[in-house]
Amino acid sequence: MSPRDESMSSVRVGVYVCHCGTNIAGTIHINNVVQFSAALPNVALAREYKYMCSDPGQELIRKDIQDYKLDRIIVAACSPCLHERTFRHATEEGGLNPYYFQMVNVREHDSWVHTDKIAATEKAKDLIRAAVRRVRLHRPLERRRVAIKSEVLVVGGGIAGIHAALTLANAGKHVYLVEREPTIGGHMAQFDKTFPTLDCAACILTPKMTAVKTHPNIMLWTLSEVTQVQGYVGNYTVAVRRKPRYVLEDLCVGCLECIEACVYKQARVPDEFNLGLSKRKPIYISFPQAVPQVVVIDPETCIEFKSGKCKKTCVEVCGERNAIDFQQREEIKTIEVGTIILATGFEVFDAGRIPYYGYGVYPNVCTALEVERLTNASGPTGGEILLRDGRKPKSVGIIHCVGSRDEHTNRYCSRVCCMYSLKLAHLIKEKTDAEVYNFYIDMRTPGKAFEEFYNRVAGEGTHLIRGKVADVYPAPDGDGRLILQVEDTLLSMVRKIPVDLVVLATGLEPQRDAQEVRRLFNIGCSTEGYFLERHPKLAPVNTFTDGIFLAGCCQGPKDIPDTVAQAGAAAAESLALVDAGFVELEPNTAHVLEEVCSGCRTCIPVCPYQAISFVHEKNKAEVNEVLCKGCGTCVAACPSGSIQQNLFEDQQIFEEIGGVLAYA
């Protein structure tokens, strides 16, 4: 018997089986499991309790450690992702090292996924037996404390990123706000009015945009993208690519004279901000309130970039300000931050993917965002809602759920379309006095003052027709109108309604590059492609990577109030980490057992973090615990078993394997 085996025989394990109300007890025969556990070698005490995570449940552990001289604790309950920390803490409070604890997942992995009660009970027993055998070998460990950098990186300058950045900056933290477009503001800057209050989007957004620019604690980088992320919570090193604007931000005063002076007398390039509904010049500003208030040159269309033979009237008129610099080059900036907030937003569903609605085929079929631009006073028509030929529409049909709640595109509800469709119905009616028809599947207006807004719009005489539009086609009499064919499910009849303008209430989708972005930041995505939160209810802004938080539509479709609330939450979570000044890391790192290491160096190339080095004097490998992230790949690779991983030692896992397979 080795010394360790000997000390193992005296180990006293306490096993606690949680009912979790009926969540576990409804499927697993708790009594049976407790009796079984009590009879296992080394088990000094086995108990059941209705809710182990409750205060009395935790108190039970604390008290039993004293009364029964327990030195190992096992709780069979929910997933360790939920309550491992809770019970480690209780173990510690009882006077033991917190790592003398092992959790057994009998809820998510057992009672919730099996219907056969006997089989589920047997599974619970196997898992507990494995844990008892494993926990005997646990060693006392200490969490590593590392200092946390107080700077925060916010990626994305829409309303989510703006709000998060301002909150953090106001708390005195230095914030880098990185936005890939020439201006911040995001989608919200493109909207006209916001539901349900109908306050103008620009009026509430632009003061916040200006505040970002003027805030001493915010470093705003537009036309910039994150290209590399290294490090770990508290200590991220991030590379940011700053694309050239060809206009020096410090020198440009935003007089816009250069735009006027451009050799292009007429604007010819489709304007991205207005979704191509208007034209801009090669030197332009996205919209009048853009932040930074600095023009940008598009090298794709600028004559100087294409031929090098432009008269450069822009430079001439800029004069002594000397703000235009055709030589500007891309720059890579490296910054060090403690935490990161991702607020990379969404993309609007491409309406062309539903061919029977005729977007891109019939000129008077447009998307809701296009109508937002039309109805906006600074938009391409100066705020008038017009057909492509310049006439005012007399009738408008708004089709809900385009690219949402649809087997062929996206199954999920985009959450905002019903409300913005009602808002557009109101605005269109107000501006054109047209007959407005809203075609909906279900009217979804849950939210503060949302139902009231729905009643208001319904009261204004908007026709609300329950049915999914099946086809859009030109009226046969050639008067330019479009016919919407729909089954009105309240009247139980097919209707054909002629309108001048069709508005498609397009849904929200993840950004096109969401997959690349999530890999960059080492986080997950849900099936729809939105960034995955750590817990849908209890950690909605956290990710599975510590120190990286989510805000806004990159996590899922949501409206502006929810986005702002989430951005505030992400900022608060970030602050909580940064303000603590340090962060505690799991001690699950690897270490080399020098006496057995043969110096073969197999482990060195398998480490993705270059944490293992070779010490020539000793002819041994050495793990740098600061760099080690605890994956254990080197441990599995070591041919002589001379690398061990804390919490996942070979012997501990062998015991677990034997435990699940030992037939009682």
Added chain:
Amino acid sequence: MPELFEPKIVAFFCNWCTYLAADLAGTSRIKYAPNARVIRVMCSGRVDPQFVLEAFARGADGVLIGGCHPGDCHYQEGNYSALRRFRLLRRLLKDMGIEEERFRLEWISASEGDKVRAVINDMVEKVRELGPLAKSPAVGRPLEEIAA
């Protein structure tokens, strides 16, 4: 072969993708066969070939490794190590008379709760058809000898 043979599957799931997928299956109340026993490791790259051998030697009828999809490893490339070891080990196991269906490596991301169900059910069915490993005619030596 007994009619109601219930195979024992030992599953090594990585902490960041597949273990979470199994948690998600739980919160979504997705039902699947109760034959698998999950052992959590931080990364599929931690799965030492010895763990797999030990499991078979101790009476497992099948061993499943679950990791993050290629390119998605929480530790950048641990799952590639797992893949390389898996391929080699499966050939070795085959030479030892352990059928390929008994040893699987699956990429299951944290959002694929339903894939946990599909993979475990499928594996249980396939291994059930093969019968218990201990009685498999393919395995020539008594289990104790392998375990020793």
